[in-house]
Amino acid sequence: MSTLSYADVKAAADRVAGHVRPVAVAPGDPDGPALALEFLQHTGTFKARGAQNFLLAHRESGTLPDAGVTLASGGNAGLANAWAAGRLGVPATVFLPETAPPVKVARLRGYGAEVRLAGSEYAEAAAACEEFADRTGALRSHAYDHPLIAAGAGTLVDEILERSSSTPDTLIVSVGGGGLFAGVATAAHHHGVRTVAVEPEHCRALHAALEAGAPVDVPVDSVAADSLGARRATPLALAAARASGAPSVLVPDAEIVRARRALWDGHRVAVEHAAATALAALTSGAYVPEDGERVTVVLCGANTDPTDLAGPAS
Incomplete structure (x- = not known):
């Protein structure tokens, strides 16, 4: 599946209702x-939406195996899948390299996941995850490259529209692999709302895909690289960008x-560098709204x- 529809996002919204926190x-x-405070979501990121939609959809279709779900990720996707699986009483097995920080291992276990350490690099952990899935029949999940994951992420758009004092003209989102962007751009385009895709200069997977006309590998070097x-954007993200005409900055x-510092100093909000990347489109002048643009x-x-936010700004 290389395209996503609003019907996919709406189905995801119906599925995850009551399972995720509506965005403030x-x-x-x-x-x-205006600021959409999705960092208040379960596990601290939007990824809880996609993980919940992914597992609920498989349970509905009878394709959620007794062995549960597995993936290789010590980051936000791993946390989201561990949390979602725990909510549904489904086993979650998360693979990490042996060098993973103990705090990540502890947090995953706190959500009820079985953590397995394999190799010294994520590639080795991912290979061990694949072997585990082949051997046990566990369901493979992904951080962002799946239509159910992207559709789940897109569910925040209708919530933003419902909770805004005036309908926004434009939504600005950060882009990594493109799961959040694909879902948001698809839903926003349905409502006639523009989406702006924002990436770090040296993590430009979607930007490069738009230039090349297809997903391509890019170097990764940014404070927001975690x-x-x-290394490449998903076909879903590229298709959503083309269909919606989303500007890429x-x-x-x-910046x-x-x-990120401005959000702390002005609002006492501590966010990831990835979240601050979206705001940086405005504060840096990379995206300049028109007069009156909401x-x-x-x-x-x-x-x-x-x-690193505790002291005075440098």
Whole structure:
């Protein structure tokens, strides 16, 4: 499946209703954007939506095996899948390299996942995950490259529209592999709302795909690479960008850091660099709204170490 429809997003919304926290929308300052506070979601990121939709859809169709779900991820996707599986009473087996920080292992186990350490790199953990799935029949999940994952992410759009004091003209979202973007752009386009895709200058998987006309591998080097460091964008993201005509903009790391600091200084909100990337499109001037354009920035996650925000701005 290389395209996503609003019907897919609507089906996901019906499926996850009552399982995820509806997004809160904070009105902006007089000259500033509104903020969609998706970092308040279960597990701290939007990924809980896709993980829940993925598992619920498989349970509905009778394709959720007794062996449960498995994936290789110590980041936000691993946490979201572990949480979603726990909510449904489904086993979750998450593979990490032996070098994974103990805090990540502990948090995954706190959500009820079985954590298996394999190899010294994520590629080795991923290979062990594949072998486990082949041997046990466990359902393979993915951080972003699946239509059910993307449709789940897109469910926040209708919630934003319902909770906004005035309908936004534009939604601004950060892009890594493109799961969030594909879902948001698809749903927003259905409602006549523009989506702006924002990436770090040196994590530009979607931008490069649009230039090349197909997903291509890109280098990954950014302060936001822990969440946005996909080597290539998904076909779903590329198709959504083309269908919606979404502008794709790039921001330097220095502006991402500055935007993250501004959110803390101005709102006492501590978000991931990935979330601040979306705001950096505005604060850096990479995207300049037209006069009167109503803009909402999606703050997608807050799994971050806030200690570097404690002192005065440099």
